[in-house]
């Protein structure tokens with residue numbers, strides 16, 4: 001296993017220690033959330049009663065393979081604990097998410113959760129958000145106009161593609177990856193982006209994370225709360 005994967009595994013498995021019987025869990029998306037989901041699966045197989053909602057089709061599939069009871073959102077009043085990865089996190093627990101294109105569902109789940117644990121390896125803990133391109137989910141209708149609005153705002157947007165085709169999210173939308181290098185005013189930018197017609201959501205998660213678990217290649221973790 002690569003060193004970064006050891007760090008992700010350590011963080012994902014540590015997060016699962018916060019799960020208590022009877023909880024409703026939000027399952028994140030990505031290569032770090034993968035390890036948390038695997039651990040949740042092991043807890044279920046050991047007999048712990050819990051249920052979960054997933055933040056992407058990919059995570060739902062993995063959860064079902066692991067035997068985790070997935071419930072529909074119509075059955076959910078509140079989510080006790082959301083465990084998810086991030087592309088960047090700063091010391092104020094502000095995040096950039098959406099590298100895998102799951103930001104919209106992830107934000108809906110984070111907003112509905114009493115607690116959000118963010119799991120990362122140390123490379124993602126940054127002084128300033130922005131080196132990782134900020135994903136912005138937009139609707140396909142007239143996407144070129146939304147794209148031009150973002151150019152006018154100096155976001156340097158790039159339409160995300162995969163295998164030579166436009167990337168389409170689980171919600172049928174497109175992603176514009178916006179290049180800032182250093183985001184000086186995350187709250188202002190969040191508002192500015194979401195005010196643009198055609199923008200569905202952006203990858204800044206500013207108020208959701210309550211605990212940050214950073215994994216290291218030697219298998220150790222640092223768990224910080226706010």
Ligand SMILES: O=C[C@H](O)[C@H](O)[C@H](O)COP(=O)(O)O
Nearest residue numbers: 030031032098099100101102
């Ligand atoms: O859209 C994807 C999510 O926001 C992921 O949680 C994020 O991209 C981190 O993924 P990974 O753990 O694979 O680096």
